[in-house]
């Protein structure tokens with residue numbers, strides 16, 4: 001067999017790629033990671049982390065403005081946007097620096113440059129000084145992520161129409177922000193900027209926002225956002241965006257007819273598309289479509305020594321899925337037998353309050369003809385939630401006819417942390433009684449989960 005430079009080349013240093021590289025090094029193989037921009041990828045630099053840094057600043061501002069509820073009197077609270085941005089950059093830099101260190105300590109060769117395929121075992125890397133070099137490996141993982149998918153409408157290229165990356169670094173908090181798309185990214189930005197004082201309008205093509213989540217969540221969350229001053233227009237389609245006297249105007253068609261909305265900034269949060277351009281996949285014979293690179297459950301493409309993981313596969317576009325798929329791919333190529341359970345992937349929306357979901361929604365259970373039960377427990381009946389001043393929302397649990405937990409959906413404080421008890425329950429096929437037998441500490445938000453599960457058996461203690 002021909003001797004290659006590396007056992008594995010990973011293209012892309014996001015949460016899929018850098019985790020795959022670390023796992024390979026842990027297993028004793030020689031690995032090279034090629035990144036054209038910044039280690040950490042979308043997640044650390046333009047996604048999960050910077051949005052959550054802004055989210056936290058927005059949350060602190062909201063809490064301070066409403067501090068009298070806690071008996072704390074306030075005066076003169078203002079936002080210094082430059083300091084908010086500085087804090088965001090510091091957190092991002094700290095985490096990216098941590099990955100650089102990890103690569104060094106695992107002995108991973110990191111190459112800066114843009115990779116493209118030459119054949120099934122070779123990639124050409126174009127470096128920033130325009131020089132090129134070829135590298136070869138027994139296996140290659142494609143982890144090139146995704147890019148914003150912008151609507152092809154008139155005005156989409158105007159300077160005040162931004163994608164999520166540009167929105168993260170706007171110079172000022174816009175007075176009027178219109179967000180096209182009521183999915184996860186759109187609603188997170190709506191929550192953040194409305195808390196900072198922008199007048200936010202969300203325009204969603206479908207009949208509801210967050211349409212992929214359990215219907216009860218969207219139904220209850222929509223009025224909560226409206227109460228915070230966010231205008232939500234559903235079943236509405238943006239036709240064009242025009243410049244007018246220093247701002248922009250959107251023309252939309254809605255059920256009530258055409259309307260125009262003025263805005264200072266427009267965020268296009270209309271989904272993301274797999275980043276396959278420029279990879280020259282044809283040279284390696286890797287099959288792909290505009291939906292992404294197709295793989296089996298180990299991440300193997302049609303060319304068996306080439307794997308694809310994360311957003312570029314067009315599946316669930318989340319950082320933790322990308323990382324998990326990276327580990328599965330590496331362990332599979334090293335002859336192990338890893339398991340990927342795509343049914344148990346927690347997903348979170350960092351809004352006010354948080355939303356988190358895992359397993360089957362009630363709508364999916366109905367569509368699959370599953371005999372199921374649901375139970376809900378309200379955060380308003382939980383002592384810890386009330387002490388936090390966050391008694392809004394609920395936890396909904398779904399079980400099958402054998403009392404096995406199959407879905408958990410949370411709208412409420414710290415939902416993104418609480419969801420993991422649900423994820424563990426589903427992945428271990430726990431029955432309601434297993435949860436009930438597990439003592440939950442008091443006073444905690446976790447009691448909401450045990451109370452909701454007790455409700456499945458009709459023995460809830462604190463439900464009215």
Ligand code: FAD
Nearest residue numbers: 012014016036041042043047048115145310311317318319
């Ligand atoms: P990426 O993170 O996109 O990394 C791909 C890397 O490949 C990039 O660094 C890119 O520069 C590099 N690359 C591309 N082409 C080449 C090439 N030819 N040669 C060399 N390098 C190349 N997910 C969550 O789980 N939680 C969240 O809270 C969350 N919030 C988000 C908020 C926003 C605003 C956005 C946009 C996304 C968010 N996501 C979140 C999604 C998450 O960021 C992605 O799912 C995740 O980053 C995908 O990881 P990846 O490794 O597949 O790709």
